[in-house]
Amino acid sequence: MKYVYLCLSALFLLGGCAVMDLSTQDTAIPLYPDKVEVSAYFGAGVDLDTAVRTGGEDDPQDENKVSIDGNYGCKLSLGMTPRVDLSGIFFLAAKSHGFKYGCKILLYREGEHYLAAIPMLTSVRGKYERSNAFENTYAVYRANGGEAQLLYTYRAGKVVSFTGACRVNYSSFSKFYNGVNYGPYAVIHGGIRGNARFNLYAFHLTPELGLEYIPIVNGGSALKHLFSLGIGARL
Secondary structure, eight states: OHHHHHHHHHHHHTOOSSEEEOOOOOOSSOOTTSOEEEEEEEEEEEEGGGGBOOSSTTSOSSTTOOOEEEEEEEEEEEEOSSSEEEEEEEEEOSSEEEEEEEEEEEEEEETTEEEEEEEEEEEEEEEEEEESSSOEEEEEEEEEEEEEEEEEEEEOSSSEEEEEEEEEEEEEEEEEETTEEEEEEEEEEEEEEEEEEEEETTEEEEEEEEEEEEEOBTSOEEEEEEEEEEEEEEO
16 A cells, blocks of 8 residues: 555656646446536646647657656536536646646437547646756646547446447647747647446446557657546445
8 A cells, every 4th residue: 555655656756847637537327317427536647738848958869758647636526417427527646736627528329338429628737847956947838629528337236337339539738948939839649548437336446447649749749558446426
């Protein structure tokens, strides 16, 4: 347990300056007839600053290098109708924070098979400042955009369900670095996720794995492995 705690702490402390959360942490099953669900998770996000090559002094030397950093998230969902949930997400990394707002729409159901879409608006803000004998840096990061996910869930019983998801994300990213404005740049990336949700009464646990393909603006590309773990409760 101590080793896990140290690893999670290290990932958080090493977080990037403009981290976009990449976790799905959901199923295609609507919340209704329950009204409210709250959840929290530890996940992974892409540092958008490393997904762009601006030609500035802070660019990574490797054209294929993209940073994946740890972030924490919390989510509130409201069951509005048998087919629609509304959701809001706040996520936090070491030097940035962000929000997502959107809905889950049930597209199809047959028995225990569910298909749903989750469109969301996204926003990230970050800041980096350091002044000493070796470095004098001031930077502000901003990204606005949206993401879309398509989820398929098979509910194997009351205790467990399995979900596969494909997703795409678009961000208009810009930064102010040491007196120079860069951007905006169109950062587009996407991937697949798979999770298992284990239910016990009103509570649930959701481990998740995934892959994300990230084309680098003015650079190469990267394929990243992802992991997240969430807990939550329906109220």
